[in-house]
Amino acid sequence: xxxxxxxxxxxxxxxxxxxxxxxxxxxxxxxxxxxxxxxxxxxxxxxxxxxxxxxxxxxxxxxxxxxxxxxxxxxxxxxxxxxxxxxxxxxxxxxxxxxxxxxxxxxxxxxxxxxxxxxxxxxxxxxxxxxxxxxxxxxxxxxxxxxxxxxxxxxxxxxxxxxxxxxxxxxxxxxxxxxxxxxxxxxxxxxxxxxxxxxxxxxxxxxxxxxxxxxxxxxxxxxxxxxxxxxxxxxxxxxxxxxxxxxxxxxxxxxxxxxxxxxxxxxxxxxxxxxxxxxxxxxxxxxxxxxxxxxxxxxxxxxxxxxxxxxxxxxxxxxxxxxxxxxxxxxxxxxxxxxxxxxxxxxxxxxxxxxxxxxxxxxxxxxxxxxxxxxxxxxxxxxxxxxxxxxxxxxxxxxxxxxxxxxxxxxx
DNA sequence: TGTCCACAGGAAATACGGGGGT
DNA sequence: ACCCCCGTATTTCCTGTGGACA
Numbered sequence: 488x489x490x491x492x493x494x495x496x497x498x499x500x501x502x503x504x505x506x507x508x509x510x511x512x513x514x515x516x517x518x519x520x521x522x523x524x525x526x527x528x529x530x531x532x533x534x535x536x537x538x539x540x541x542x543x544x545x546x547x548x549x550x551x552x553x554x555x556x557x558x559x560x561x562x563x564x565x566x567x568x569x570x571x572x573x574x575x576x577x578x579x580x581x582x583x584x585x586x587x588x589x590x591x592x593x594x595x596x597x598x599x600x601x602x603x604x605x606x607x608x609x610x611x612x613x614x615x616x617x618x619x620x621x622x623x624x625x626x627x628x629x630x631x632x633x634x635x636x637x638x639x640x641x642x643x644x645x646x647x648x649x650x651x652x653x654x655x656x657x658x659x660x661x662x663x664x665x666x667x668x669x670x671x672x673x674x675x676x677x678x679x680x681x682x683x684x685x686x687x688x689x690x691x692x693x694x695x696x697x698x699x700x701x702x703x704x705x706x707x708x709x710x711x712x713x714x715x716x717x718x719x720x721x722x723x724x725x726x727x728x729x730x731x732x733x734x735x736x737x738x739x740x741x742x743x744x745x746x747x748x749x750x751x752x753x754x755x756x757x758x759x760x761x762x763x764x765x766x767x768x769x770x771x772x773x774x775x776x777x778x779x780x781x782x783x784x785x786x787x788x789x790x791x792x793x794x795x796x797x798x799x800x801x802x803x804x805x806x807x808x809x810x811x812x813x814x815x816x817x818x819x820x821x822x823x824x825x826x827x828x829x830x831x832x833x834x835x836x837x838x839x840x841x842x843x844x845x846x847x848x849x850x851x852x853x854x855x856x857x858x859x860x861x862x863x864x865x866x867x868x869x870x871x872x873x874x875x876x877x878x879x880x881x882x883x884x885x886x887x888x889x890x891x892x893x894x895x896x897x898x899x
Numbered sequence: 900t901g902t903c904c905a906c907a908g909g910a911a912a913t914a915c916g917g918g919g920g921t
Numbered sequence: 922a923c924c925c926c927c928g929t930a931t932t933t934c935c936t937g938t939g940g941a942c943a
Contacts, residue, residue: 603928626919626926734933800930821906846907862907866941869905 505729506767512727513760515753527575529722535715536572542706543576550580550644558701560690561683563708566751569683570597570650572708590676598654604662607655608634611647613807631665636742641676652682653689662693667701682891690875710750716742719752720759728763732772737762740778763783787882791889793855799893800840804848805857806890807831809883812876819874821846835894849874855885 511517518526531540549556553624561569577593584591597608608630612621617633638645647666655662671678682703690698704777711719719884720738724730741762745755761781766773794802807828812819825842832839840848849872863873876883 506922743931790917796928841932842906842928843908843933847931850908861941864939864941865904866939867902867904867943868941869903870937871904871906 502600504732504770506732506763506773508729509727512723512761513756515756523571524575524578524724526726527571531572531575532721533718535711535718536568536708536863538707539568539572539708540576543573546704546706547576547580550584550589550591555677556583556679558680558703559682560705561681561708562685562687562705564685564710566748566749566753567708567710568752569708573648573681573683577648580646584644590641591646592641592643593646593648596647596649596650598651600881601654601656603656604659605630607649607662612637627661631669635670635673637673638641638676641674644677644679645674646679646681648681648683649792650683651685653684653686654808660697663693663697711746711752711755712750713739713742713746716750716752716755720755723756723759727864732766734774737773737775737778740775744778744782750887757785758782787885790857790878790886794857794889795893796884799837800844801848801851802890802893803831803835803837804845805852806887808849808852809875809876812874814881815885819876820871821849821874824849824874828840835896847869847870 511522512526515523530536546559547556561573563569574595581591581593594611596611596614598607602610605627608627612630612634615634615637649666652659666678666680690701690703693701717738720742724733724738726800741755741758745751745758748754758778758781761784762773762777765777765781771777792860794805797805804824807830808819808824810831811827813822821842825845828845829839849858849860852858857876857878859875859877862870862874864870879887
């Protein structure tokens with residue numbers, strides 16, 4: 488056989504056995520806006536999130552009567568499609584408005600990482616080209632004025648979509664006061680605010696004076712059920728994968744597990760993506776068993792990535808807790824843990840924090856799910872947090888290793 | 900019934916760093 | 922060069938507390 492033909496044949500078999508055809512379609516962040524919208528269009532075309540879209544439409548209908556829709560609050564857990572649905576909807580709205588010669592602009596403020604009020608305003612100003620990125624050193628008022636100047640003369644509807652509003656770490660009140668009370672008064676156009684949050688009670692801690700001003704509609708996003716997830720996943724499979732390489736039932740399994748655990752579409756796609764990666768690496772097709780492994784691997788990677796990106800003090804805290812809990816095999820208490828932490832700090836020549844601060848670090852680790860900590864009273868033997876480490880031993884060892892590497896130490 | 904342990908966790912103070920305005 | 926402003930991290934100080942024990 489000629490070399491040319493051989494190569495041709497080899498390439499052909501490789502292509503036939505490839506699992507991932509278009510990797511980009513497994514990760515939203517690698518898609519262009521248009522591609523994202525085209526995926527969304529397919530999803531929404533088959534009646535997923537139908538109810539929500541309908542309600543959004545009726546909420547925004549007043550625009551076509553030159554009326555002013557009131558503000559909107561999107562509620563629902565992460566991965567239930569608040570952001571994508573809203574963006575998709577706003578995009579459609581803009582097209583519709585263009586046809587009807589109505590001026591409409593929208594802007595998406597993404598707070599998926601927590602930010603203080605200052606950052607939020609700064610980001611907004613950047614979007615509007617009203618200011619450059621400051622780290623600090625400029626007053627809040629100055630930022631607000633610049634923002635106002637930029638949009639004061641805009642005649643149409645200005646829709647501001649503040650995503651994950653509860654992530655405003657400090658001074659949510661000032662931000663809302665600006666958005667709700669001050670900004671609308673100084674604009675010639677009409678301002679429509681949209682907030683999204685996964686906390687149902689995000690409005691509870693607002694200053695009542697602002698709250699009374701804030702006329703707001705609520706829109707719930709239920710977690711996806713297995714059926715929805717199945718359609719969402721199958722669209723991704725169609726776009727990205729070679730269907731011959733997927734064992735039957737895999738799709739159903741991912742959908743079922745995801746709907747039970749969280750109803751989070753993003754995570755479901757992530758599981759699919761990870762499974763495909765493992766399968767490709769091992770030259771097998773995607774099987775049920777691979778899905779299980781993918782889920783474990785995702786969880787492990789999450790923990791490792793989380794601790795890698797954490798401050799040194801948190802890493803040291805985790806290390807101390809893991810070490811002493813691996814040794815003793817019984818619950819740990821704050822005092823003891825602080826002791827080992829103190830010793831560890833001495834060893835790596837890092838300044839140890841006060842116990843007060845250490846206690847907060849423990850709570851933080853609990854929030855991230857590394858440990859379980861709860862206050863427990865032992866009567867006259869005091870009240871303290873009980874710390875339980877409840878992760879697989881292999882993962883704990885891995886985490887220890889990671890921390891040591893962060894501190895440039897050999898596992899000795 | 901009161902005591903008292905070993906902390907929890909809130910509030911305010913302090914330290915620090917870095918950028919803008921002048 | 923200087924001062925002021927702001928955000929973050931941490932400390933200091935503090936009051937609160939469930940329940941075993943005497």
